[in-house]
Amino acid sequence: MEKHLLLTVADDVGSIFEADFIGSFFRNKAEVRVTLFSVAPKSYDEGVDENGGAPEPKVPGAHVHRDKWQNAIHLKRDILIRLGFLDDHITGKVIRSRYGTIEDIILEGKKGLYDAVILARHTVELLDQTFLTSVSREILNHKIDFPVWICRHPEIGRxxxxxxxxxxxxxxxxxxxxxxxxxxxxxxxxxxxxxxxxxxxxxxxxxxxxxxxxxxxxxxxxxxxxxxxxxxxxxxxxxxxxxxxxxxxxxxxxxxxxxxxxxxxxxxxxxxxxxxxxxxxxxxxxx
The missing domain is CATH 3.40.50.620 (HUPs)
Incomplete structure (x- = not known):
């Protein structure tokens, strides 16, 4: 049965633990779909508004953010393909942050009905930094209705x-x-x-x-x-x-x-x- 995983991606291109882990863990890679998901800063230029309309006004330096985060997605995609995952089973998604990294991941996890959400090391490090606003508290008080996989420094090959x-x-x-x-x-x-x-x-x-x-x-x-x-x-x-x-x-x-x-x-x-x-x-x- 096919599994669909949401793999969080940061702009830290050197963090590949989570990709290496799923590459090592799964033998039947044709049964695995992966969505690479990044939450970029608010200055990130998605090119269109949230309804798919005309481009929003440019924010100074927005193209730098866009290239940085898209490159991180492309790198993780290339790594997964080299590890044996099918090209057409990998998709990428970058959004502009709305409520904060953790909160946006929770919302995507709920909306996308993924079989698991994989929190990479950089995301785990944010957990203690995201509970400052009333919006954060409101979102985080909802039930987490999807399994979470947490990767720090997994030993590959186990x-x-x-x-x-x-x-x-x-x-x-x-x-x-x-x-x-x-x-x-x-x-x-x-x-x-x-x-x-x-x-x-x-x-x-x-x-x-x-x-x-x-x-x-x-x-x-x-x-x-x-x-x-x-x-x-x-x-x-x-x-x-x-x-x-x-x-x-x-x-x-x-x-x-x-x-x-x-x-x-x-x-x-x-x-x-x-x-x-x-x-x-x-x-x-x-x-």
């Missing part, structure tokens, strides 16, 4: 997914996402990982539910294994297993009963606590 689950429905949603993405990607094994703190439901029942989600997408049982550890610290246990197993991906669900803004979800949640401890793998997170 394999396998650590799927962290508990009894929350968010865990079943991230299990569903992992099953969807890994259809036909037989080079990756999946470890169903549960940290038993002594306060939750039967761990075996939780793992059985998550396993069924994966098998519903045709993931064979030979690709799935269970791992239960006893600990009082969930983030620390995830980190220890992530390091020892050298996984390509750590997949974590986040309960929608918790605060729903992106800052509260990522910066203030277990997702970000895990991310802060990891550099060589990619975090997949879903509400």
């Amino acid at each position: 394999r396998n997914v650590l799927l962290c689950v508990d009894e929350d429905e968010a865990s079943m949603r991230i299990a569903d996402h992992v099953g969807f993405v890994l259809q036909g990607e037989t080079q990756h094994n999946i470890t169903l990982f549960h940290v038993d703190t002594g306060e939750r439901a039967n761990p075996r029942d939780i793992l059985d539910r998550a396993r069924q989600k994966l098998m519903d997408y045709g993931i064979p049982e030979t690709q799935i294994k269970n791992l239960i550890v006893q600990s009082r610290s969930v983030p620390r246990s995830i980190r220890e297993e992530a390091v020892s197993g050298a996984y390509a991906v750590i997949a974590v669900g986040h309960d929608r009963a918790q605060p729903k803004g992106l800052k509260e979800w990522l910066v203030g949640s277990m997702c970000m606590k895990v991310l802060e401890m990891l550099n060589r793998c990619v975090l997949w997170a879903s509400q």
Whole structure:
């Protein structure tokens, strides 16, 4: 089944971690579509107004911004093609910033119905800088209804997914996402990982539910294994297993009963606590 990913792109042409990651992670590249998405400064000259009409008045230096951001898109496109993705499966989109980088990415993620939104390193670094205006707070209080992949400095060539689950429905949603993405990607094994703190439901029942989600997408049982550890610290246990197993991906669900803004979800949640401890793998997170 085809996957459609939104890959954020900055004007930093040297940042290629996220492109290298998906190039290394996916073997069946013909099943992957990628939209390269950039949020340029307000001075960026799109050439036409938002309704496709006549060109807007020029802003001093606007052509410099236009060339800079379009060149970044073209570079990422060339990299993806060299990595084996199909030319006609890659599109580019540059918009003038309306509310701020993070907010504009959220709006595009909702509007485009992407299977995942990939936040590159430069975008992650903006998370703590975007919560200053009432517009920001209003937008970020909406539910994030798409999975997010966060790349910092992933080690290219890694394999396998650590799927962290508990009894929350968010865990079943991230299990569903992992099953969807890994259809036909037989080079990756999946470890169903549960940290038993002594306060939750039967761990075996939780793992059985998550396993069924994966098998519903045709993931064979030979690709799935269970791992239960006893600990009082969930983030620390995830980190220890992530390091020892050298996984390509750590997949974590986040309960929608918790605060729903992106800052509260990522910066203030277990997702970000895990991310802060990891550099060589990619975090997949879903509400």
